[in-house]
Amino acid sequence: MDLIAIAVPFFMLALALELIIDWQKGSGLYRSSDAINSLSAGILSTTIGYFTRFLPLLAWGFVLRNFALIDMQPEWFDLSASGLLLWVIAALAWDFCYYWFHRFSHEISVLWAAHAVHHQSEDYNLSTALRQTSTGFLFGWIFYLPLFLIGFPLEVLITVNAINLIYQFWVHTQMVRRLGTLDRILVTPSNHRVHHAQNERYIDKNYGGMLILWDRFFGTFEDESDEEPVIFGVRKPLANLNPFWANLQVYDYLLFDARKAARWRDKVAIWFRHTGWRPTDVEARYPKQQTDLSRFQKFDPQTAPQQRHYVMAQFIIAIAGALVIAELYARKGTEAVLIPCILLWLQLYTLGLLNEGRPAARRFEWLRLLLAVPVLSWLLQAGADGLQLKETGGWVIVALYSVVSATWLALIPRAEEQLLTQ
Ligand SMILES: [Zn+2]
Numbered sequence: 001m002d003l004i005a006i007a008v009p010f011f012m013l014a015l016a017l018e019l020i021i022d023w024q025k026g027s028g029l030y031r032s033s034d035a036i037n038s039l040s041a042g043i044l045s046t047t048i049g050y051f052t053r054f055l056p057l058l059a060w061g062f063v064l065r066n067f068a069l070i071d072m073q074p075e076w077f078d079l080s081a082s083g084l085l086l087w088v089i090a091a092l093a094w095d096f097c098y099y100w101f102h103r104f105s106h107e108i109s110v111l112w113a114a115h116a117v118h119h120q121s122e123d124y125n126l127s128t129a130l131r132q133t134s135t136g137f138l139f140g141w142i143f144y145l146p147l148f149l150i151g152f153p154l155e156v157l158i159t160v161n162a163i164n165l166i167y168q169f170w171v172h173t174q175m176v177r178r179l180g181t182l183d184r185i186l187v188t189p190s191n192h193r194v195h196h197a198q199n200e201r202y203i204d205k206n207y208g209g210m211l212i213l214w215d216r217f218f219g220t221f222e223d224e225s226d227e228e229p230v231i232f233g234v235r236k237p238l239a240n241l242n243p244f245w246a247n248l249q250v251y252d253y254l255l256f257d258a259r260k261a262a263r264w265r266d267k268v269a270i271w272f273r274h275t276g277w278r279p280t281d282v283e284a285r286y287p288k289q290q291t292d293l294s295r296f297q298k299f300d301p302q303t304a305p306q307q308r309h310y311v312m313a314q315f316i317i318a319i320a321g322a323l324v325i326a327e328l329y330a331r332k333g334t335e336a337v338l339i340p341c342i343l344l345w346l347q348l349y350t351l352g353l354l355n356e357g358r359p360a361a362r363r364f365e366w367l368r369l370l371l372a373v374p375v376l377s378w379l380l381q382a383g384a385d386g387l388q389l390k391e392t393g394g395w396v397i398v399a400l401y402s403v404v405s406a407t408w409l410a411l412i413p414r415a416e417e418q419l420l421t422q
């Protein structure tokens with residue numbers, strides 16, 4: 001049973017509800033460009049996962065088969081009192097490992113490169129929760145190896161991981177303020193807001209997944225203060241709306257420093273030392289810009305409202321596409337989803353460009369719409385067993401979609417043209 005797949009409709013419902021409340025109150029918690037970028041990173045993370053999730057599973061399975069200390073049986077984890085106790089122990093053990101994984105993800109450069117994606121949003125709402133990395137598969141699994149070494153069954157650990165992830169969704173909101181004692185026991189909206197802050201007093205705090213007790217125990221807890229409102233985001237802002245670049249930006253910074261460092265020892269150390277560490281020769285030649293939070297401004301490119309509406313409509317289609325791909329993956333596996341994923345990734349890329357108001361964005365979008373006709377028609381035909389799309393011609397629907405979209409885009413005045421007509 002895939003708990004995360006079951007949770008997705010509830011995530012979408014809660015997000016829609018938060019969006020409506022925000023819109024009604026005019027509280028400005030959502031900007032469409034930022035939310036779309038966060039959700040694009042989430043879709044990218046899920047779809048890249050179709051091609052990479054076997055790696056941690058292979059490693060975990062190998063350790064479990066060859067080195068497990070206790071031969072725990074999945075049947076032990078039933079609904080009896082002892083079974084439930086075992087579930088609680090497994091969930092707590094996973095949460096403990098999560099704390100250390102998350103803490104190292106902030107403290108070690110190469111791990112931060114993967115995790116930074118989750119922190120780049122300068123807004124904080126339920127869409128931020130879904131803003132997940134696509135490169136976490138590289139090292140994340142290492143931190144859970146002790147649990148496989150103990151011998152917890154794979155299916156139990158996959159379930160407690162899902163519960164842990166699902167739990168973390170609801171804490172990404174500003175609509176819930178303080179929860180009294182709960183803020184000191186569980187991870188809650190208040191103490192997780194602190195975790196997403198770039199203010200000096202809040203930085204590198206509150207790493208917990210479900211329990212904030214780990215932070216209180218290991219000295220990384222910080223309470224949210226009314227005197228210092230949280231400024232969300234990272235010190236080196238992403239400053240674009242490209243979900244691919246979001247995943248590569250910090251690796252790129254590290255690669256730059258590694259190339260420029262004179263000593264081989266430094267070229268290696270750059271990846272594994274404390275986040276922010278730079279060799280002295282690189283720092284001297286390319287000094288880091290100091291952050292002045294008193295002058296902080298969100299990255300917020302302005303585009304014509306009609307263009308934003310166009311992107312929103314296309315993004316809803318992208319969400320539908322991602323759901324269809326998820327269903328296809330569940331039925332037919334990795335090979336069946338490669339081409340649909342490439343098409344979807346292209347869509348997320350061009351929508352980011354449009355939201356940034358890049359001059360070349362429309363050309364890229366037209367190219368995508370043109371490409372979509374043969375590729376989608378072929379996919380519809382190939383996977384249309386029993387749907388009679390072969391006969392009716394799925395390509396007509398796809399061509400219609402592309403022509404309507406292209407015409408809609410062509411009719412939107414460019415931002416500069418709009419200014420002239422006002
Ligand atoms: Zn974090």
Ligand SMILES: [Zn+2]
Nearest residue numbers: 118129172192
């Ligand atoms: Zn978070």
